[in-house]
Amino acid sequence: MKKPFNYEIIYSSRKTVAIQVTSDGTVKVRAPYRCPRSFIDSFVKKQESWVLKQLAKAEERRRNHPQDNHPPLSEKDRARYMKIARDIFVRKTEYYARIMGVTYGRITIREQKTRWGSCSSRGNLNFNWRLILAPEEVLDYVVVHELAHRKEMNHSRAFYAVVESVLPDYRRQKKWLRENGQKLWEAV
Known part of the structure; x- marks a missing residue:
């Protein structure tokens, strides 16, 4: 049976099946x-109309915005950017952790499509390397935001009070990220 599109399967320790276009x-x-491969094929078949819709949208974006079509980043360049990001985030995290009186675990640099940073319950921090393409104040905000989770593991008023005690103008950085974050994906 001929499939209307090809797909790559990426196996990992996840619990569910998901499709990304x-x-x-x-x-x-x-x-x-x-x-099992049979389950994956069945899952994809059920999602076929959604996938075809997403593929059409991607094609339309490529046609209407050819200037946005950067060649894919090489693994060598990505590794270089991740190393630079690691150096920056380690330095900033050490600095702000001292100011805030908090500890943290391991720092990991990633390339997440939907997150700029995260903090696990064990205090491990993740940062998106693409943040190094943003203004420095935005990096500071993300670091302080994640470290604030070491005091408040939520996004309550108390949490934002911790952030504000370190960065009184954090709302400006948060707004910049919301309005301009997508551009960091188009930059390289």
């Missing part, structure tokens, strides 16, 4: 390690 029109299926 990238901006360049690549279809990726993420699945748990022991998930």
